[in-house]
Structures are given as C-alpha cells and as structure tokens.
Amino acid sequence: MVGIVIVSHSNKISEGIVEMCREMAGKEQKIISAGGLDDNSLGTDAVKIANAIEKADSGDGVLVLADLGSAILSTEMAIEMLLDSSSDIKVKIADAPIVEGAIAGSIEAYIGGSLESCLVKAEEAKKFSKLNK
Amino acid sequence: MEKSIYSYIEAMRDVIVENKDFLTQLDAEIGDADHGTNMARGFNAVLDKISENDSDLKEVLKKVGMGLVSTVGGASGPLYGTMFLKAANAIKEDTINSNILCQMFKAALDGVKERGKATKGEKTIIDAMEPAYEAFVKAIDSGGSIQQALENAINAAENGVEYTKTIIATKGRASYLGERSIGHQDPGATSFTLLLKSILENYLK
Numbered sequence: 001m002v003g004i005v006i007v008s009h010s011n012k013i014s015e016g017i018v019e020m021c022r023e024m025a026g027k028e029q030k031i032i033s034a035g036g037l038d039d040n041s042l043g044t045d046a047v048k049i050a051n052a053i054e055k056a057d058s059g060d061g062v063l064v065l066a067d068l069g070s071a072i073l074s075t076e077m078a079i080e081m082l083l084d085s086s087s088d089i090k091v092k093i094a095d096a097p098i099v100e101g102a103i104a105g106s107i108e109a110y111i112g113g114s115l116e117s118c119l120v121k122a123e124e125a126k127k128f129s130k131l132n133k
Numbered sequence: 134m135e136k137s138i139y140s141y142i143e144a145m146r147d148v149i150v151e152n153k154d155f156l157t158q159l160d161a162e163i164g165d166a167d168h169g170t171n172m173a174r175g176f177n178a179v180l181d182k183i184s185e186n187d188s189d190l191k192e193v194l195k196k197v198g199m200g201l202v203s204t205v206g207g208a209s210g211p212l213y214g215t216m217f218l219k220a221a222n223a224i225k226e227d228t229i230n231s232n233i234l235c236q237m238f239k240a241a242l243d244g245v246k247e248r249g250k251a252t253k254g255e256k257t258i259i260d261a262m263e264p265a266y267e268a269f270v271k272a273i274d275s276g277g278s279i280q281q282a283l284e285n286a287i288n289a290a291e292n293g294v295e296y297t298k299t300i301i302a303t304k305g306r307a308s309y310l311g312e313r314s315i316g317h318q319d320p321g322a323t324s325f326t327l328l329l330k331s332i333l334e335n336y337l338k
Contacts, residue, residue, distance in 0.1 A: 009206075043171065043206020046214070047199065069306060070208035073248060077202060077211040 002109040002118045003030040003056025006102055007049055007066040007075050011036030017065070017099055021106040030056045031106055044071045049078035053091055061090035061115035063122060065102040092119045100125035138193045139185045141335050146176035148331035149324065156327075159320040163307040167207055168320040175205035175213070190229060194221035208305060209321060212245050212258065219244030231273045231282070242266045249304065256302040256314060258321035261293035265329060283333040290326040297322050 004021065008014040014035025021031045034052035037043045056062045066075050072093065079091050092115055094101050105122035149172045156169030179200035187193050198217030202210050223240035224233065242262055251257045268289035272282035297319035302308045
C-alpha cells in the first residue's frame with residue numbers, strides 16, 4: 001500500500017491531518033506525520049521528513065503532502081538525501097492543498113491505488129468545490 | 134588557511150548571533166520574521182555537533198550542512214544546508230588551495246540555485262552569492278591572494294545586497310508583497326554577506 005507523509009511547519013497541523021486521515025484509513029495503513037522541529041518550534045526538517053518517508057514505505061512508494069515554502073524545499077532535500085543513501089523508495093510530492101489532498105490521497109491508497117493514482121487524486125482536491133457553487 | 138575549520142564555523146555563528154535581531158527585522162519587513170532566529174538556532178546547534186579537534190574539512194562541512202538542514206526550520210535550512218553539503222562534496226583531496234576553494238564555491242552556488250530554483254534578479258541570496266563567486270574566481274584567476282579574493286567577494290556581495298533593494302521579490306514569502314517589496318533588502322542575501330565577512334575576519338585574525 002502507498003504510504004502517506006504529512007509535512008507541515010506545525011507539528012500540531014501534521015498530527016491533526018494524520019488523525020483526520022486515520023478516520024477513513026485502514027488500520028495497517030502508514031500515514032506518518034513529519035511536522036515542526038524537534039524543539040517544538042515551527043519549521044520543517046529534511047532529516048525528519050526523510051525518516052518519515054522510510055517509515056511510510058512498504059514497497060509501493062510514498063506520497064508527500066506539504067504545506068508551503070520551506071516544507072517543499074525540505075521535502076525535496078529529503079528525497080535527495082534518500083537517493084544519496086541509495087534508497088529506491090518511489091516518492092512523489094502532491095501539488096495539492098494539504099488537508100484535502102491528504103484525505104483524498106490516503107483514501108486512494110486505502111483502496112489499493114498506485115502511487116500515480118494517489119498523486120492524481122490528491123491533486124484533484126485542488127479543484128474540489130466546497131460550496132457546490 | 135591554517136586556522137581550524139571550527140574557528141571559521143564559530144566565527145559564522147558569532148556574526149549570525151550578533152545580527153540575529155537585524156536579520157529578523159529585515160525578514161519582518163518582507164517575510165515571516167524568523168530569519169535571524171532560525172539562523173541563530175541553526176548555527177548554535179551546529180557548533181554543538183563539531184569539536185575544536187575536528188580537522189577533516191569535508192566531514193565538518195557535511196556535519197554543518199546536515200545540522201542546518203535539521204535545525205534552521207525555514208527555507209534557509211535546506212538552502213544553507215545544501216550550500217555546505219555541496220561545498221563538502223567538492224573536496225576531493227586533503228590539501229586545500231585557492232583552486233579547490235573556487236570549486237567549492239561553485240558547487241555551493243550551483244547547489245543553492247538548484248535547490249531554490251532561483252536565478253539572479255529575484256531578490257534572493259543568489260543576488261549576493263553569484264556576484265561574490267564571480268568576483269572571488271576572477272581575483273584568484275588573475276593571481277590574487279585568498280585575502281584579495283575574499284575582499285572582492287564581500288564587496289560584490291554587498292553591492293548585491295544593495296541591488297536587492299531595487300527589485301521585486303518573485304521567490305518565497307516576500308513575493309506575496311509584489312511591488313511593496315521594493316526598498317527592502319533581502320535577508321538571505323544579507324546573512325550570506327555577513328557569513329563571508331566573518332570568514333575574512335577569522336582568516337586575518
């Protein structure tokens with residue numbers, strides 16, 4: 001099953017999103033939070049993200065949902081660090097709103113979708129209308 | 134460069150800590166007001182990870198890069214982290230001479246540009262770093278000393294910082310401000326220039 005990693009500047013946000021995804025997800029599903037810094041301040045940590053990606057992978061790849069700015073830079077850095085350590089985990093970063101994208105992506109993972117289809121589902125969340133206007 | 138690599142990193146930490154509030158103030162004007170705090174936290178943490186007895190330049194620069202990546206927190210974490218890691222990777226042999234310094238500088242610059250997908254003129258660290266690199270190499274190529282090369286690099290970086298006041302930010306948080314970012318100098322270009330100055334100061338000590 002495709003693993004999901006949530007990257008936010010705030011640990012509370014990433015933990016909260018994992019909690020929301022868990023409501024719909026399977027028990028064994030790997031949805032890992034990588035938010036904030038070790039001293040609990042706001043920020044993103046590429047080492048923490050790389051560890052989360054390794055933890056989330058079970059062979060089918062990992063989809064990362066990130067908030068903004070350095071969350072993306074740190075995730076890209078984490079992916080490069082994994083490549084440098086000759087990891088072969090397939091990783092994609094979703095260009096999607098973090099909450100909606102995480103829920104859409106984790107449901108797709110739950111029903112057995114591939115990394116590619118999880119990515120598509122997560123990114124479709126960008127166009128999802130909340131007010132049905 | 135007979136001085137220990139530790140003394141250089143310590144000098145960098147000191148200049149960042151001294152200018153912590155100044156950097157944060159610059160960032161408050163056009164960003165999210167954390168550049169000074171983030172950089173100071175990062176360099177303080179990094180100094181704890183290395184020791185005065187560490188003599189392997191490559192290893193120390195790697196530790197510094199990884200340390201910054203995991204403790205700075207903002208975009209400067211991966212950017213400065215990449216700078217140190219790429220500089221470390223450019224070291225292929227034990228002896229350090231001015232040519233290797235040029236290669237390290239080049240690798241660091243290319244790394245930061247790639248990481249931030251930035252080029253000159255976008256009101257970022259690149260506006261100080263690229264002219265600094267060019268001035269450094271030019272000085273070395275024309276037979277100048279490391280001291281001269283550093284002085285020229287600092288001069289070019291300072292001009293780069295001045296230049297960032299005249300342009301609109303198109304990268305990072307400051308880009309939300311559009312034209313209102315004109316008149317403010319870029320915090321990242323400023324911190325880079327401060328780091329270069331601390332290197333020269335320590336070199337001349």
